[in-house]
Amino acid sequence: MAKQLLKGNVAFAEAAVRFGLQAYFGYPITPQSEALEHLSGRMLREARVFLQAESEVAAINMVYGAACCGVRVMTSTSGPGFSLMAEGLSYIAGSEIPVVVVNMMRGGPGLGNIQPSQADYFFMTKSAGHGDFHPIVLAPASVQEIIDMMGLAFELAEKYRTLVLIAGDGSLGQMMESAELPPMQPLPALRPNWAVTGADGREPNVITSLYLVAEHLEEVNLRLQAKLADIRQHEVRFVEAQTADAELLLVAYGTSGRICTSVMRQARQKGIKVGLLRPQTLWPFPAQRIGELCEQVRGILVVEMSAGQMLEDVDHAAGGRVPIRFHGRMGGMIPMVDDVLADLQALATSLGLAP
Amino acid sequence: MRHQETIFAGFGGQGVLFAGQLLAYAGMSEGLHVTWIPSYGPEMRGGTANCTVILSEQEIGAPVVSHPLSAVVFNVPSLAKYEPLVRPNGLLLVNASLIAAQSAREDIRVVYIPASDIATELGNIRIANMVLLGAYIAATDIVSLDAAKAQLDEHLSDRQRKWLQPNMQALDRGAALVR
Structure with missing residues (x-):
């Protein structure tokens, strides 16, 4: 593919489509709304799912549901919207399902403003929701890198069945740069065997983050921590x-x-x-x-x-x-x-x- | 090394952002690294608009600069804001149709272009941005005028298509005033 002049928000949205995004649920917020604008037309033309939810709370729960069904799914937002998603993010982490979320950080705290910021670092890396977990957090520095990282995000999310966050900022979203998009890739042919796909002829798959017996929940936590240790060992990236x-x-x-x-x-x-x-x-x-x-x-x-x-x-x-x-x-x-x-x-x- | 850092600044509606984008497209077509970043605060509506465009043979680090090599100012508030910031030996390009003031800077090159008047003469005051871009390209030589014209042909929206030839003429007229 030839290089194009692309705005960060459009670039990551289009890259997601080409990396096989099957469903997008989101709610517009500056400075990442161009992503929804792009996907609203693009996903429909590809006969895939685009849905503007009534709020970020609704959007993240739709993402949660779609991910449980084993489809490649994402959302994107900025600071205040990301805060609203925190409960869902924790459920997603507890349920161990692959989800990708882009947060184009803006000035805060509170409503703040729409200018670029990196002040959601603690939130994204250390406490994206209640309970013991860390998402993988990718940090692109250019329009080309956010394109490449969309592919990596889906790959890591599915490999580890984990939440992957992309930590961008308003200026990366609004900036235009020359960059190359990947070729269109085929959608995943099969849904993973753990997914909720209808239990005809097999034992039902149960995806939950609810474990009322303490011993069981501790076991889940130990398994989660072992996975995080594995990620810590193998997925560190830097330039x-x-x-x-x-x-x-x-x-x-x-x-x-x-x-x-x-x-x-x-x-x-x-x-x-x-x-x-x-x-x-x-x-x-x-x-x-x-x-x-x-x-x-x-x-x-x-x-x-x-x-x-x-x-x-x-x-x-x-x-x-x-x-x-x-x-x-x-x-x-x-x-x-x-x-x-x-x-x-x-x-x-x-x-x-x-x- | 071919390298330019330029701020385009004016009122919303003067085509400030498009002038910057066209420069970025032209730079890209000539194999340069390019970044284009707008000011995107709420002040954009009806207020000032500006964008920073960097073209370079080298991979671009910071996409914003506090002291640009060049500034193209479309209106009076932009002159006041960016005139003091242009780096010594840099370039200040002034839309003299709307800015009566002369720059007091003696350590930079200042070029006055009656861009809005020329645009009006060509039939559309809104193509003053292309007059200024033509002058900028002639003054800096960072890309060729032909590259800008080819990209204009490619990226002018369908709605504006009828203004293609006047836009091309505007680029030429601006360039001619500098050469």
């Missing part, structure tokens, strides 16, 4: 740039991550030996690699569009071995290269690394 000789390390994801690419280039021109680690999975988090790099670098600068949420995971990974500085913007503000560079230079100076 590293110029770390080979780095004395300083930038850690940032998504839009902040690509901003740090520019920071790194400019800092290198000034003679500052800095590298970048950009997590592509926020859960599981590349803690081990950051720990290894702490044996090499003298200091870390974490950049986020939040008050410092991933910062806590970096801090934990670093274990006090190197000083960590933080550059954060909130309320829909995007970190600017000049400002981050100034912070990086200050860190270099404080460590006696200024060229």
Whole structure:
């Protein structure tokens, strides 16, 4: 396929269609509504299911139901809508069914605004609902990467029978970039054998998150935790740039991550030996690699569009071995290269690394 | 290395976002990496509209810049906002039909184009955006005018199709004023 100029929201929606999305249920909210607009026509033309629900609560429960039936299903939303979905997300996690949810984060808390943000990090990685679970959380930094990650999201969701979240932000949703869509892929031929498909000639499949006997529920939890440990071991993803000789390390994801690419280039021109680690999975988090790099670098600068949420995971990974500085913007503000560079230079100076 | 960072700014309805998009399409057709990002706050309705377009041979990092290499300003508020931000040795392109003021900057190249007047002459004041884009392309050489015209032919909506030739002429007229 040739490259096209695509808006992030349209790109992930179209990518989902091409990766075999069978049903979409959602409720419009800025800054991701273009996804619904695109899918409303596209899914109907493909004779697949598109439904605008009456609320995000309804949408996530429709997604839950469709996933129980073994079809490839997703929804997408932004902050306030994601909050409304939390109960359903926990049911989905407890029921161990594959579901993909895109959250194009916007400024909060509360109604906040419609500008880009990364302040749903805690919510998405640590407590997307009640109970003990983690979704897999993917963090794209470009229109091309959100396209590619739609395919990965369905693959991981189905492989582990788990909830996969895509952590985008408003600017990624609204930005146009040249990117290549995958070719149209066939829909899954069969529904999985655990799905609720009508029990003619076989024992009924039961999908539930309700276990009234404590011993049974603990067993379910132990199985879930074993699966999460497996995911933690095998699905950590990140991109590293110029770390080979780095004395300083930038850690940032998504839009902040690509901003740090520019920071790194400019800092290198000034003679500052800095590298970048950009997590592509926020859960599981590349803690081990950051720990290894702490044996090499003298200091870390974490950049986020939040008050410092991933910062806590970096801090934990670093274990006090190197000083960590933080550059954060909130309320829909995007970190600017000049400002981050100034912070990086200050860190270099404080460590006696200024060229 | 071919590289440009440009802010297009004006009122909603002046074709600010489309001018930026057309530049992005032209850059892409010439094999450059491109990003186009609009300001998408609620202020867009009837208020100011702007977009940042980056074209580069290198993979693009930050899609937004605090100090652009170039700014194309369609109206007075945009001049006030972006004139101080253009990087030294950069380019400021001014729609002189709507902006009477002269820039006080001496460290940048300032080009005044009576874009709205030329557009009116061509039969549609709304194609002032193409006059300015033509001038911008001639001033920066970041893409060829032919690439912009080819992309215009491809991406002008059916509803606007009847204005294809005036749009092409607008690109030429803008470019001619700079060359």
